[in-house]
Amino acid sequence: MIVSAVILSFNSVNTLPKCLDSLLDSYSELSGDSEIFVVDNGSLDGSVELLKDYQSRYPEIIKPIFFKENTGTTFSRNSAIRQATGEFVLVLDSDAYITPECLTHLIEYSRLHPEAGIVVPKLTYASGNFQLSCDVFPTLWQKAKRFLFLKDMEAKDTDLKSQSEPVDVDYAISACWLITRECVNKTGLLDENIFYSPEDVDYCIRVWKSGFKITYVPNVQMVHDAQELSRGFKLSKFHFSHLGGLFYLFKKHGYFWSLNGLYKKMERHS
Numbered sequence: 107m108i109v110s111a112v113i114l115s116f117n118s119v120n121t122l123p124k125c126l127d128s129l130l131d132s133y134s135e136l137s138g139d140s141e142i143f144v145v146d147n148g149s150l151d152g153s154v155e156l157l158k159d160y161q162s163r164y165p166e167i168i169k170p171i172f173f174k175e176n177t178g179t180t181f182s183r184n185s186a187i188r189q190a191t192g193e194f195v196l197v198l199d200s201d202a203y204i205t206p207e208c209l210t211h212l213i214e215y216s217r218l219h220p221e222a223g224i225v226v227p228k229l230t231y232a233s234g235n236f237q238l239s240c241d242v243f244p245t246l247w248q249k250a251k252r253f254l255f256l257k258d259m260e261a262k263d264t265d266l267k268s269q270s271e272p273v274d275v276d277y278a279i280s281a282c283w284l285i286t287r288e289c290v291n292k293t294g295l296l297d298e299n300i301f302y303s304p305e306d307v308d309y310c311i312r313v314w315k316s317g318f319k320i321t322y323v324p325n326v327q328m329v330h331d332a333q334e335l336s337r338g339f340k341l342s343k344f345h346f347s348h349l350g351g352l353f354y355l356f357k358k359h360g361y362f363w364s365l366n367g368l369y370k371k372m373e374r375h376s
Contacts, residue, residue: 108139110140110143114183115144116146128205135206135210136209141169143190146170146173147177148177179301184295197282198282202282208227213284222321223286226322228323228327230329239281243307246352275322276310301351304352311355
C-alpha cells in the first residue's frame with residue numbers, strides 16, 4: 107500500500123465529491139495500491155449517503171468510518187490512522203483538492219528526503235489567491251495577528267508566498283499533510299485532549315521533537331477551499347474550542363510568549 111488517505115468529513119456534501127474524485131484521479135498515476143479512509147462525524151446533509159455510493163463504486167479503495175456525532179478532529183482522524191497501512195499517510199481536508207502532479211511530487215520528494223517527516227504543498231484558495239498555510243509556532247500575539255490580519259498577511263509578498271524551493275517550516279495546517287510511516291510510528295497519534303484545534307500545531311511540534319522536519323514544497327500547489335470555521339469576529343463554539351486548545355498547547359509544551367525555549371527543546375533555531 108503506497109498511500110493511506112485520511113479525510114475528515116462533517117456536512118461536506120458540497121466539497122467531498124471533488125475531493126474524492128481528485129484523489130482517485132491522483133491515485134491512478136501511482137504504481138501500486140492505495141486506500142482512502144473517510145471519517146464522517148455525524149453529517150446530516152447527505153454526506154453519509156454520498157459516501158456509501160462511493161464505497162459501492164470503489165470498494166477496494168474507499169473505506170468509510172461513520173460516527174453518529176461530531177467527535178472532533180483528533181479522535182476521528184486517529185480512528186483512521188490506526189487502520190492505515192500505507193507507506194505514507196495523507197491527511198487531507200474534505201475541501202482540499204489534490205492533483206496527480208502534486209501527490210506524485212510530494213511522494214518523490216519525501217522518498218528522497220527521509221528527514222522530512224511531513225511534506226506539504228503550496229495551498230491556494232478557490233479564487234487562486236495564496237493561502238498562508240505554514241507559519242512559525244503560535245504565541246498568543248502571533249495567533250492574535252493571524253485572527254485579525256490574516257487576509258492582509260496573505261496579500262503581502264511574504265517569504266513563503268514568493269518561495270520557489272523547498273524550505274523547512276515550524277508547522278503547516280493539516281489541510282494536506284503527507285506523513286511518512288516512520289514519522290507516524292515515532293511521533294504517534296494526534297493528541298485527543300484537543301477536540302478541534304490546534305491539533306496540527308501540536309503534532310508538528312511533536313514531529314520536530316521526534317527528530318523529523320516539516321518541509322514546505324512550493325513548486326507544486328493545490329486548492330484548499332477553506333471554510334475556516336474558527337476565523338472571524340462572530341463568536342462560536344469553534345472559537346472557544348480553539349482558545350481552549352491553544353492554552354492547552356502552551357501548557358503542554360511549556361511556552362507562552364517566546365519560542366526560544368521551545369526551539370531549544372527541539373534543537374531548532376529561530
